[in-house]
Amino acid sequence: xxxxxxxxxxxxxxxxxxxxxxxxxxxxxxxxxxxxxxxxxxxxxxxxxxxxxxxxxxxxxxxxxxxxxxxxxxxxxxxxxxxxxxxxxxxxxxxxxxxxxxxxxxxxxxxxxxxxxxxxxxxxxxxxxxxxxxxxxxxxxxxxxxxxxxxxxxxxxxxxxxxxxxxxxxxxxxxxxxxxxxxxxxxxxxxxxxxxxxxxxxxxxxxxxxxxxxxxxxxxxxxxxxxxxxxxxxxxxxxxxxxxxxxxxxxx
Numbered sequence: 284x285x286x287x288x289x290x291x292x293x294x295x296x297x298x299x300x301x302x303x304x305x306x307x308x309x310x311x312x313x314x315x316x317x318x319x320x321x322x323x324x325x326x327x328x329x330x331x332x333x334x335x336x337x338x339x340x341x342x343x344x345x346x347x348x349x350x351x352x353x354x355x356x357x358x359x360x361x362x363x364x365x366x367x368x369x370x371x372x373x374x375x376x377x378x379x380x381x382x383x384x385x386x387x388x389x390x391x392x393x394x395x396x397x398x399x400x401x402x403x404x405x406x407x408x409x410x411x412x413x414x415x416x417x418x419x420x421x422x423x424x425x426x427x428x429x430x431x432x433x434x435x436x437x438x439x440x441x442x443x444x445x446x447x448x449x450x451x452x453x454x455x456x457x458x459x460x461x462x463x464x465x466x467x468x469x470x471x472x473x474x475x476x477x478x479x480x481x482x483x484x485x486x487x488x489x490x491x492x493x494x495x496x497x498x499x500x501x502x503x504x505x506x507x508x509x510x511x512x513x514x515x516x517x518x519x520x521x522x523x524x525x526x527x528x529x530x531x532x533x534x535x
Contacts, residue, residue, distance in 0.1 A: 313387045314343050314358035314438050323434060324397060326362055332460035337361055337368030339457060340434070342464040346451055348471040353443040360436040361459065363429060371459070372429035376439055377411060380418040382447065387440040388422065395432035402426055402437070 329338045343358040361371055372392075378385050390402035404424060412419040426435050443449060448471050455464070 313389065313440050314345065314356045316389070316391065316436055316438070317341060317358075317360060319393055319397060319399075319434070323362060324393070324395060324432070326364075327432070328364060329362075329460060329462065331462075335368075335460055336365040337363050337371050337459055339459045339461040340463065342457075342461055343466070344453060344464075345467045345469075346453075347469045348448055348451060349469065350448050350471050350473060351445055353445075353448065353471075355441040355443075356438070357441065358436070358438040360434060363431055363433045363435065366431055369429050369431065372426040372435060373423070374426065374437060375421045375423050377419060377421045378441065380420050381416065382444045382449070384442045385422045385439050386442050388424070388437065389439075390424065390426050390435070390437035392426045392428050393434040393436070394428065395430060400426075400428045 323340055329335055332338055338361070339359060340362050341358075341360045343356075345356040347354055363369055363371065374390070376385050376388075388406055392400040392402070394400065402424065404427070406422050406424045409421050409423055410418065411421050422439070426437070429435060451468055453466055455461075
């Protein structure tokens, strides 16, 4: 994910302050767990990924770039096929501490017999890297009772800092083969200006005149589905840009 924050252009500061004081943070429901499929429980291999220790059965990402309570809901469902694949029970979700947080973590293990072990353990936070003014951390936890033949699934919400917007990037290629995936994007509609810069330096950009670089004002809602590694989807993201989405690559 590209972290290039932009300040939102607010036309009535006093009104915005009042709204901010009165507003209450919304609780994101997140993406619910999927029904248990008998075919997925019986699965012992994936023909499109022979010898794979585990595969992603389904992945879903729902992004909401509204600018005030921007967030991204994530869900992953993994089938454990070999003893080596059991290492996928150790989950690590990276994030940038200064601009976002990972919340609403839910997880469970579906045993080969269909019984369920809910995750009720502790979520830890560890440091991955540090730079001046930036900390790259990860939320970590381990799912319980993961066996060969199990299905593990977990969901979380990436909660972005208020009154900032970010480039929306999805990394589709994963270490594990992805059987099916679904992505949705709810656009940000409005104006913005580069963070840390004086609006008067942007050619006199004001509340009703967006800066020349305000490409997000033309962003369209998008919903994308993918199945298998050979799927490619093309969609117009904003006025003059096209992004081609295919497993293993994201090309501008």
